[in-house]
Amino acid sequence: MSTQPYQRNYDVIVIGAGVLGAFHAYFAMQRGLKTLLIDKDVFPQQASIRNFGLIIPSAMPPGIWRDRALASCEIYSELSDLLGVHIRRVGTQYLAHTEAEASFLKRMAQEQHDEYCPAEFRNSKETVQSSCCLNTDFCKGSLYFPNDLQLDPGLFFRAFINWFASSSDCDYLPKATVVSVEERKNHSQIKTADGRQFYAQQVFACSGADLQTLFPEIYAESNLHYCKLQMLKLANPNHRMLGVNIASPIALTRYPAFLNAQFSQGVSLELPDEALQDRGIQIWFTQNEHNEFILGDSHEYSEEPPTEFLSAEIESKMIDYAQNMFVNLDFKVTDRWCGIYTEEKSAGLFQYSLSERIDLITGIGGKGMTTGPGLAKENISRLSI
DSSP states (O other): OOOSOOOSEEEEEEEOOSHHHHHHHHHHHHTTOOEEEEOSSSSOOSTTTSSOOEEOGGGSOTTHHHHHHHHHHHHHHHHHHHHTOOOBOOOEEEEEOSHHHHHHHHHHHHHOOOTTSOOEEEEHHHHHHTSSSBOTTTOSEEEEETTOEEOOHHHHHHHHHHHHHTSTTEEEEOSOOEEEEEEOSSSEEEEETTSOEEEEEEEEEOOGGGHHHHSHHHHHHSSEEEEEEEEEEEOOTTOOOOOSEEEOGGGGGTSHHHHHHHHHHTOOOOOOOHHHHHTTOOOEEEEOTTOOEEEEOOOEEESSOOOOOOOHHHHHHHHHHHHHHBOSOOOOEEEEEEEEEEEETTTSOEEEEEETTEEEEEOBGGGHHHHHHHHHHHHHHTOOO
């Protein structure tokens, strides 16, 4: 972390050190702009670290969002060596449970012409052989994307912030709550709860779910809502190796890449049970660097900030579904947590210019890890200062 005294004037101030904020600060610093990154915690504590750490261009449709995802893959890969944080190219396998789903995925593989996001259809036998624990009776095939990445988000952001905050071009101010952002004649003014004031040519407010507190009137007029997810860590006493990140067939009815492909093929896949739809349950099964299994997640939407209480019912439904997908696993839960983020209901991103010098950026939803770095690079490249 920066050991220099904080100055009062900066080129860029970024509020929030999650994935959007940290990368806006990083690319501002890369441009040689004197930057201040402010966060209310010592390190990010919310949705940016409470996730699978997946970077999955496979889930993004061709176009701007996939381009951002592919750019993010390059950015993470470059930073991985620099920070000493391991990034794994384990790939993603999207399962089919019915013959209709298998047929859909096979045709999707045939029509996937993106050399940077290649896909391979695997039949039932090939799918089961690719992992240690898939249920033969469940799997009718899969679509495999070998270039998808995974990292430990907690380790990454801790190392990332420590690294760039030690640069002479960036200061990091932790445990500071911003209480006001105001436009002045030739600059913007930031005030923190402890009475400090800072000035900048450009401010990016990337405070995620805290946007409602800092800009309540703007939030009230936005098309944002909250999303709460739940995740689990499972025991792995037999030290099994998953081999690939696995998504349930529910993903085929949730993610834009698959929804667009359904439209182009003129098919409509069967939706999951209503009980799963109501809680937005989409089963992912991954493995971290300690060989622990991670299972999730759910998506509960609300207009008001949700609590961090965990639902036993959601946990039970996730485990029940996963037990149909996998065999010979210990489903003993060793840890459980939730994450809360905002999502723009229609556009998938909330970018609002409060003034010429103040931009609000949030509402990227569950694709922040996958596309946030690419988006931040775009935004900073357009700065005129």
